Amino acid sequence: MTHDHDHDHEQDLETMYTQETWDIRYAESDRIWSGRPNQRLVEEVADLAPGRALDVGCGEGADAVWLAGRGWRVTALDVSEVALGRVREHALEAGVGDLVETLQHDLVAGGPAPGRYDLVSAFFFQPPPLLFDGFYRGLADLVDPGGSLLVVGHHPDDVATGVRKSHGPQLMFTPEQVVGILDPEEWDVVTEASPTREQVLPEGPATVRDTLVRAVRR
Ligand SMILES: C[S@@+](CC[C@H](N)C(=O)[O-])C[C@H]1O[C@@H](n2cnc3c(N)ncnc32)[C@H](O)[C@@H]1O
Numbered sequence: 001m002t003h004d005h006d007h008d009h010e011q012d013l014e015t016m017y018t019q020e021t022w023d024i025r026y027a028e029s030d031r032i033w034s035g036r037p038n039q040r041l042v043e044e045v046a047d048l049a050p051g052r053a054l055d056v057g058c059g060e061g062a063d064a065v066w067l068a069g070r071g072w073r074v075t076a077l078d079v080s081e082v083a084l085g086r087v088r089e090h091a092l093e094a095g096v097g098d099l100v101e102t103l104q105h106d107l108v109a110g111g112p113a114p115g116r117y118d119l120v121s122a123f124f125f126q127p128p129p130l131l132f133d134g135f136y137r138g139l140a141d142l143v144d145p146g147g148s149l150l151v152v153g154h155h156p157d158d159v160a161t162g163v164r165k166s167h168g169p170q171l172m173f174t175p176e177q178v179v180g181i182l183d184p185e186e187w188d189v190v191t192e193a194s195p196t197r198e199q200v201l202p203e204g205p206a207t208v209r210d211t212l213v214r215a216v217r218r
Pocket of ligand 1: 056105123
């Protein structure tokens, strides 16, 4: 029997965003991510006055803990309760347990998150392509006037270099796509870029390209 690739993709998308999938993935090892905050977060947020932040798809919490260390009150949101347990552990270890709250929520099946924030940051969250606009609009709606929406993803250029073999090329997105969902009457785009950085991937060291957008709500 031959495989129908489109069909395989559909099945992937059905299971790719569920709590079960991510709880299993996190439970497979003690730590998946580096434990260091994302470089683009540090670059974009270091000069902002702290307020309320939502870390979307926070994983094990390195970004949330870094933000809390700078005085932000952080809601760390993820579909995986296993990941959120690690966030709470790491926040306590770092002495910022009182500044980090965790929120288990499925942003694909369960709709937008609750609350209003001075910073909504989403790192490497690749929504299903058909839901892309609604997904990021839903996050933009959570930003209070004067606050920032910060979106970072894997740039589609990485497909051509072969460094992201395991990432579905159809899920990668450009800065233009993110800016395209923002109403120019309501948002000032302060960063729209596709910078590269050096990363050690399972295949070895590589130069990867990020999609990077920060916009401030008027
Ligand atoms: C690629 S990881 C990024 C983790 C972290 N932001 C980082 O930069 O290291 C994507 C995260 O999104 C979470 N996630 C996947 N599907 C989700 C959903 N439907 N709702 C909320 N979070 C989800 C996963 O559990 C995972 O922690």
